Each structure stands twice: as C-alpha cells, then as structure tokens.
Amino acid sequence: MAEAKVLSGAGLRGQVAGQTALSTVGQAGAGLTYRGYDVRDLAAGAEFEEVAYLLLYGDLPSAAQLAEYKGRLKTLRDLPQALKEVLERIPADAHPMDVMRTGCSVLGTLEPELTFEQQRDKTDRLLALFPAVMCYWYRFTHHGVRIDCTSDEDTIGGHFLHLLHGKKPSELHVKVMNVSLILYAEHEFNASTFTARVCASTLSDLYSCITAAIGSLRGPLHGGANEAAMELIERFQSPQEAVAELLQMLERKDKIMGFGHAIYKESDPRNEVIKGWSKQLADEVGDTVLYPVSEAIDKTMWEQKKLFPNADFYHASAYHFMGIPTKLFTPIFVCSRLTGWAAHVFEQRANNRIIRPSAEYTGVEQRKFVPIEQR
Ligand SMILES: CC(=O)SCCNC(=O)CCNC(=O)[C@H](O)C(C)(C)COP(=O)(O)OP(=O)(O)OC[C@H]1O[C@@H](n2cnc3c(N)ncnc32)[C@H](O)[C@@H]1OP(=O)(O)O
Numbered sequence: 522m523a524e525a526k527v528l529s530g531a532g533l534r535g536q537v538a539g540q541t542a543l544s545t546v547g548q549a550g551a552g553l554t555y556r557g558y559d560v561r562d563l564a565a566g567a568e569f570e571e572v573a574y575l576l577l578y579g580d581l582p583s584a585a586q587l588a589e590y591k592g593r594l595k596t597l598r599d600l601p602q603a604l605k606e607v608l609e610r611i612p613a614d615a616h617p618m619d620v621m622r623t624g625c626s627v628l629g630t631l632e633p634e635l636t637f638e639q640q641r642d643k644t645d646r647l648l649a650l651f652p653a654v655m656c657y658w659y660r661f662t663h664h665g666v667r668i669d670c671t672s673d674e675d676t677i678g679g680h681f682l683h684l685l686h687g688k689k690p691s692e693l694h695v696k697v698m699n700v701s702l703i704l705y706a707e708h709e710f711n712a713s714t715f716t717a718r719v720c721a722s723t724l725s726d727l728y729s730c731i732t733a734a735i736g737s738l739r740g741p742l743h744g745g746a747n748e749a750a751m752e753l754i755e756r757f758q759s760p761q762e763a764v765a766e767l768l769q770m771l772e773r774k775d776k777i778m779g780f781g782h783a784i785y786k787e788s789d790p791r792n793e794v795i796k797g798w799s800k801q802l803a804d805e806v807g808d809t810v811l812y813p814v815s816e817a818i819d820k821t822m823w824e825q826k827k828l829f830p831n832a833d834f835y836h837a838s839a840y841h842f843m844g845i846p847t848k849l850f851t852p853i854f855v856c857s858r859l860t861g862w863a864a865h866v867f868e869q870r871a872n873n874r875i876i877r878p879s880a881e882y883t884g885v886e887q888r889k890f891v892p893i894e895q896r
Pocket residue numbers: 741742743744746775776777778779780781782783784828831832833
C-alpha cells in the first residue's frame with residue numbers, strides 16, 4: 522500500500538490546486554482510484570470503454586449502455602479526408618506526439634466545438650479517431666500505404682492494433698491493450714491534466730485543452746518516459762551488462778526513465794499489473810533478454826536508490842512484445858489519457874475560476890528607463 526509522500530518544495534509539489542471527483546492518487550487504502558473504483562479491479566474486470574464511460578459520464582455503464590456507447594464510437598472512427606491530407610504532409614521523421622498534437626488541432630478546425638454542450642460528443646469523436654490519426658500517418662509515411670481507418674474490431678485497443686499491423690490482433694494482445702488503456706486513463710493533477718485544466722479555465726475550446734495536454738505529455742519526465750525506458754532496456758544483451766551500465770549511470774547521477782514518481786512513495790499500483798502482462802507476453806514470444814534485463818534494472822534501482830518502476834517502465838517491454846514501434850508508445854498514452862483530460866475539462870468548466878497563480882519576483886529592483894540612443 523503506497524504511503525502518502527512527504528511533499529515540499531518547487532514544482533507546486535504538495536499544494537492543492539483545485540478539487541476533483543475523478544481520481545485519488547497515493548492515498549491510503551488504494552494507490553489509485555477512478556471515481557471510487559480501485560484501478561486494479563477495473564484493469565482485472567472492465568473494458569477500457571467502460572472506464573471511459575465511467576470517467577466521462579459519471580458512472581459505470583449497464584450492459585445496454587456499454588453496447589450503445591461502443592457502437593457509437595465505432596461509427597466515429599474514420600478520419601475526414603482533409604485530415605488525412607494533412608497527415609500525409611507530415612514528414613516520416615516527425616515525432617509521433619507532434620503528429621497527435623497536430624491531428625487534434627486540425628480536427629478542431631474541421632469539426633470545431635461551437636458550444637460546451639458539444640463537449641461529450643467531441644470527446645467521443647477524439648476517442649474513436651485518435652488511433653487512426655497515429656496509424657494513418659505512420660503507415661503512410663513508413664510503409665507508403667493509405668490504410669482504411671475503420672475496422673470491425675469491437676474495442677479501441679483492438680482497433681489500434683488492427684490498423685497498425687493490418688490484420689486482426691490476437692485475443693491476448695487485445696486484452697493487454699485494454700488493460701494498458703485502463704491503467705493510463707486518469708491520474709489526478711499530473712502535468713498534462715493540469716495543463717488541460719489551465720487551458721479550460723480560460724473558457725477555451727476542448728481541442729485547445731487536449732492539444733496543450735498532448736504537448737505536456739510528450740516530455741520524457743511524463744508520458745515520454747515509456748519510450749525512453751525502451752531505449753534504455755534494448756541497449757543491453759544481458760542482465761549483467763544492464764546492471765554494470767546502470768551502476769555507472771547512477772554514479773553519474775543520470776535520470777533513469779520509468780522510475781520514481783512525484784506522488785507515490787513506495788510503488789506505483791499500475792506497475793504490478795502491467796508487469797504481469799509484460800511477463801506473459803515475454804513468455805508468449807519466447808523472450809530471454811528484454812524481460813530479464815527489465816527485472817535486473819528494476820531490482821538494482823530499488824537496491825541502490827529505493828526507486829520503483831512507475832507505470833511506464835514495464836509498458837515499454839509489453840508494447841515491444843506486441844510489435845508496437847517504440848515511437849508510438851507515447852501516442853497510445855494519448856488515446857487513453859484523453860478520457861481523463863476531457864473529464865477534467867468538463868469538471869473545470871462546471872465550476873470555473875480562471876487559474877492564475879502568483880509568482881515570487883526574483884529580478885532586479887525597479888529601475889529608470891533609458892532611451893535607446895542613450896544606452
Ligand atoms: C506516467 C508518468 O508520467 S510517470 C513519470 C514518468 N517519468 C519518468 O519515469 C522520468 C524519471 N523520473 C523522474 O524524473 C522523477 O522521478 C519524476 C519526474 C517522475 C518525479 O520527480 P520528483 O517528484 O521531482 O522526484 P523526487 O522528488 O521523488 O526525487 C527525489 C530524488 O530522487 C531522484 N530521482 C527521482 N527519480 C529518479 C530517476 N528516475 N532516476 C534517478 N534519480 C531519480 C531525484 O533526482 C531526486 O534526487 P535529489 O534529491 O538528489 O535531487
């Protein structure tokens with residue numbers, strides 16, 4: 522059970538910056554809850570679409586509501602032609618998070634949110650279409666194909682894998698994607714969500730809030746850590762090599778991506794879940810390197826620094842074992858966290874005051890202006 526961390530210092534750490542009914546992070550009793558449900562129970566027993574519904578509509582759906590919701594999302598998967606054309610113009614070496622940010626922003630010009638009454642419909646559209654934004658651009662620029670952006674897959678996770686690989690995914694892979702999307706869906710006032718709320722507090726539109734949040738998630742200290750973790754683990758051929766290099770990195774005070782957390786103190790409750798699935802995928806593909814290397818890094822980080830893997834670390838190997846290119850790891854996070862971001866935007870709008878903190882001034886004393894010709 523994660524104890525609350527002693528919080529102090531910079532980065533607004535430990536300061537309550539608003540209220541939410543969406544989730545708790547690092548509180549006694551359960552490490553992470555979404556609207557009162559333990560995330561581990563949701564990951565074990567729910568579908569991602571159920572969790573999206575819970576966050577966006579307030580309660581878990583009935584079977585009929587879920588069927589209706591999934592059916593509706595399925596009809597919203599295709600991209601407008603103008604968006605496809607924009608995606609085709611983005612270079613192959615662009616960062617896929619920049620592609621997601623641009624895709625979201627362009628959709629905001631094609632299908633704008635004209636009133637806040639449209640906020641749920643616009644969110645459903647983004648939820649249904651984000652996998653295609655990433656996969657259409659990726660497959661066009663990397664493989665020269667214009668993919669069909671629709672599929673008959675029942676779930677968002679399955680739809681994503683289908684578009685990426687051009688074939689029906691296995692049941693195991695659909696299951697793991699479902700779990701992954703649930704684990705990443707919501708996390709209180711993390712940096713990207715706070716970004717979305719700041720933007721929402723100016724009464725801006727939903728696309729602006731989500732576009733801004735994508736920019737915040739991109740960084741390696743936040744969502745970008747799953748890609749950085751992959752780049753680390755794939756450098757090593759054996760656990761011994763990994764430990765030797767890791768000790769040197771720690772000696773140099775390098776940051777080890779995928780470890781540590783701003784709120785959790787002893788463990789990230791999402792880690793045990795994705796770690797279990799990563800092990801199952803490792804067994805499926807007969808891996809004898811990546812998973813043991815990951816475990817060796819995990820063990821050494823705890824022994825040396827008392828730092829634990831966060832949600833991102835074992836996501837790296839899990840995604841890799843499903844044949845997902847490393848550069849698409851953080852965009853998958855976007856497809857999931859969209860639900861949390863949007864739910865926070867709705868919450869901010871429902872009880873809004875513009876977010877505008879103060880700064881402690883550390884600059885020079887007041888001084889007299891000197892005209893340019895006298896300087
Ligand atoms: C889904 C997510 O977004 S989860 C977060 C993903 N990000 C990462 O994995 C990036 C790596 N981790 C980090 O950079 C940090 O742990 C963060 C950004 C997640 C949290 O930052 P903070 O709240 O400032 O960390 P915290 O206060 O716990 O740091 C305590 C000490 O541990 C060190 N530390 C924390 N994380 C790491 C790490 N991953 N590797 C090495 N040292 C670390 C800090 O440098 C700090 O050392 P210092 O006191 O000598 O300066």
